[in-house]
Amino acid sequence: MARRIVIIVVIVGAIGLLVAGVAVAYVFRPPATPSGAMTAIPVQASSTQTPENTAAASQTAAPEGLIVAELIQSKSQARFIIGEVLNGESTSVVGVTDQVAAQILIDISNPANVQMGVIQVNARTLVTDNDFRNRAIQNEILDTGLYEFITFTPKSFLGLPPFGAVGEIFVFEIVGDLTIRDVTREVTFDVRVVVDSDTRLHGLASTTISRETFGLGLIRLPRQVASVEDAVRLELEFVAEAVD
Numbered sequence: 001m002a003r004r005i006v007i008i009v010v011i012v013g014a015i016g017l018l019v020a021g022v023a024v025a026y027v028f029r030p031p032a033t034p035s036g037a038m039t040a041i042p043v044q045a046s047s048t049q050t051p052e053n054t055a056a057a058s059q060t061a062a063p064e065g066l067i068v069a070e071l072i073q074s075k076s077q078a079r080f081i082i083g084e085v086l087n088g089e090s091t092s093v094v095g096v097t098d099q100v101a102a103q104i105l106i107d108i109s110n111p112a113n114v115q116m117g118v119i120q121v122n123a124r125t126l127v128t129d130n131d132f133r134n135r136a137i138q139n140e141i142l143d144t145g146l147y148e149f150i151t152f153t154p155k156s157f158l159g160l161p162p163f164g165a166v167g168e169i170f171v172f173e174i175v176g177d178l179t180i181r182d183v184t185r186e187v188t189f190d191v192r193v194v195v196d197s198d199t200r201l202h203g204l205a206s207t208t209i210s211r212e213t214f215g216l217g218l219i220r221l222p223r224q225v226a227s228v229e230d231a232v233r234l235e236l237e238f239v240a241e242a243v244d
Helices: 002-027 131-141
Strands: 067-071 077-086 089-097 103-106 119-122 149-158 169-180 183-197 200-210 225-228 231-242
Touching: 089 131, 149 183
Parallel strands: none
Antiparallel strands: 067 103, 067 231, 077 089, 077 225, 077 231, 119 149, 149 169, 169 183, 183 200, 200 231
C-alpha cells in the first residue's frame, strides 16, 4: 500500500513537472516579429482618427497655415519604466523601442490649433536588458502575437497658448484613449515641446498608469522576481519634422 502511494506521488509529481515545463516553454518561446514597417496614420483636420486607418496612406494635405509633421523613428523612443525586486534587489526595469509612429498637424503661430493622429507603438519590438523578461512581456503580459500595437488616440489638448513662435517651449496636457491589448482607458499625458524651427519640433510626453487598471498581470519565477510595482511610467521622447 505504501509503495503504491509512493508511485502515485511520483507520477503526480512527474505530471506536475511536465505541465510546468510546458507552461514555461510556452511563455518563453520566441515572440512574434513585427508584421511590417511602421506607417503613421494620416492626421485629418477636425476628424476622428482610428487605428483601422493604418493602411499605407497617401500624404496628408494640410489646411492653409498648418504643417503636417511626422515622428522620426530614428530620433524618437517610446519606453516604459517599472520597479521590481529581482533576486532580492530593487531595480527599475526600462523597456524601449523606436518603432513609434504618428502625425501632427501644427500651427506654430497658434499652437491651440494643434491636432494629432493616433500614436502607435509596436509592442513586439519593446526590449529590456533581459531576454527572458522580453519574452515573458511579449508572449504573456502583452500577448503581442494577438495585439501588436499599443495605441494612444488624442482627444483634447489642455493648456496650449493662442500665440507661439519658433524657439518657444510649450508645456501642456494631452487627454486621450490609451489601448493596451484589448483594454482602453482614458489617460492624460504631460507634454513639454520645444519648437526648433518652422518645420521641426522635439519634446517629451509622460504619464503613469496602473498595471491592474489595464489588466497587465505578472509572471513570477521562484527566487527571481519577488515583486513588481503596480505603477508604470510611460514616456515618449520624440522629434517631429514636416512631411515633404
